[in-house]
Amino acid sequence: MELGLSLGDAATASKPFGFMEKSTKLTNKASLGFCMGLSIGQNHTPREDEDKEKHGNNDHKSDNTNTTTTAEANKRKSLTVDTTDSPIQLDLLPNTPVPRNRNSSPTYVVYDNGNMSRGFDVNRFPAVMVHEDQADQDVAALSSSPPNSATSSFQMDFCMYSSKGRSESHNEADQAERASSRASDEDENGSARKKLRLSKDQSAFLEESFKEHNTLTPKQKLALAKELNLRPRQVEVWFQNRRARTKLKQTEVDCEYLKRCCETLTEENRRLHKELQELRALKTSNPFYMQLPATTLTMCPSCERVATTSTSTAAATTTTATPTATAATTTTTTNNQNNTADPTSKTTGLSLGSTRPRFYPFSHTQTHPHQHTA
DNA sequence: AAGACATAATGGCTTACCTCA
DNA sequence: CATGAGGTAAGCCATTATGTC
Known part of the structure; x- marks a missing residue:
């Protein structure tokens, strides 16, 4: 006996991803409510979609891979995902993750001393760090620094952004991201993880996106991350937790x-x-x-x-x-x-x-x- | 201040796919 | 060409940790 019930709009579960094509659809979306229907039992497995872009992103869980295979994988990734080629526009909400303390200019000095995690608004850093001229290319690497590993990851980012290597490839960006992830893991023994509190706008944006598609392809993840000035990993985690809440x-x-x-x-x-x-x-x-x-x-x-x-x-x-x-x-x-x-x-x-x-x-x-x- | 609650984040496991021998 | 092993990436789940009320 199978009970197929769905929370929210069941139809969207099987709907093709549409937020990149027409974000306006969101406006007339019904609110996320309960609906019971037969179709829902079949959870749309995003793999069908994602597999096409599967190697397009890697922001976690490859911490213990050896560098050789990682480099090869990154080559593949760089071939399949290009964050610059898709003029992704998410018009759901105004992009206003304005840093609360923006006048405190990118104080990398703080990161340098390895003691920036306290009192630092994890919501802030991506906006501060993003440079418009290269945001597209570097969004992945940029947003890859876990908030709880602020010290090491910011040092990493600082190196990336302060160095002349502005033309760093995606491979290097991915590697940096990976390194950041590793650093975050290594950071566990040190400071406690810092929990990010998403802003209302960010939550609303993610919620709207979730209504459209409850799973993300790498491109979608990157687009959302860029739009919200979050790390892709954070977007991914948010969707994961959101799916868990829905299921609950x-x-x-x-x-x-x-x-x-x-x-x-x-x-x-x-x-x-x-x-x-x-x-x-x-x-x-x-x-x-x-x-x-x-x-x-x-x-x-x-x-x-x-x-x-x-x-x-x-x-x-x-x-x-x-x-x-x-x-x-x-x-x-x-x-x-x-x-x-x-x-x-x-x-x-x-x-x-x-x-x-x-x-x-x-x-x-x-x-x-x-x-x-x- | 303490507890309840919401939720961001983590680690382990499973699965699917890809590459290669 | 078929096949199995190994690697990789993504999702799910249980759990932890943290911020808020």
Whole structure:
């Protein structure tokens, strides 16, 4: 049994990435709400998209790779990803991650003394460090310094930016990024990691992007990072955590939904037991009352519903089965936003009790649109 | 000041893909 | 050409750590 429910717009999960092409779509996006639907169970695996650009980025988790293979990988990366060739424009929000203390000019001196992590706004540094003329080329390297490794990474960045090597290739930038990551790891034994607090604008921007696509390709990651003046790794982590939050909320929704299903079925079970007892009692008191002709009850093979040809039987069925229909209708009207709230509806992926024939109080043609021949 | 909560960040694991012998 | 090993990168998950209320 598979329950396919989605938090948020399920459709976007399988939607092709569109934020680079048309950011305006975001404006008329519905708010991120809950929706239950069948399609969601199939999480869109971004690999299909990402694999095409897979080697385009590397901002973490290659810390222990040897330099030879890393260099080769970087060569491949530099061939596949070019942060300068795509005029990516994200117009979702104004790009205003203005440093809070901008007048404190790039005080690299602070980094030099290896003691800059305290009191330094991790939100600030990329904006301070970015030089417009080369922001495109160096965004990856630029934004690669983990905030918790400010000392070492800033020294690294300082070296990059203070040196004459303005024409450093992406390979070198990636290597620097890698080095920064390593430095961040090595930094663990020293100072505690500094937690970044995203600004409202940054969060909103990321949220809007997440609505469009809950996973990122390397290009998208870089574009977002550039737009928000964050490190790609930070964008990546944000999306990862965001997916985790979505999943958690979805799990809660699923639990609630299954609870309601359980309650509904329990109630139906209780009612059927009661009905059975009544029928048994009736049969005991009047053994001939319930003896129906064998041909009276027929089951539709397609819908598994019992159609009655005898009016008396139909009437008898009606009196006993009405609560079910009422309960089902109630459940549907209260929960159904996308025609998926019926606990036994196939659209939800749930097939509770679908294998047993169900009695419905209505005449068959009333509930079943198609005509039956015999 | 302490605790609860939200969330950024980390490390381990899995999976898919690529390269090469 | 097919195949298995090794490497790489990305995502998920559990967890930690930190900032905020």
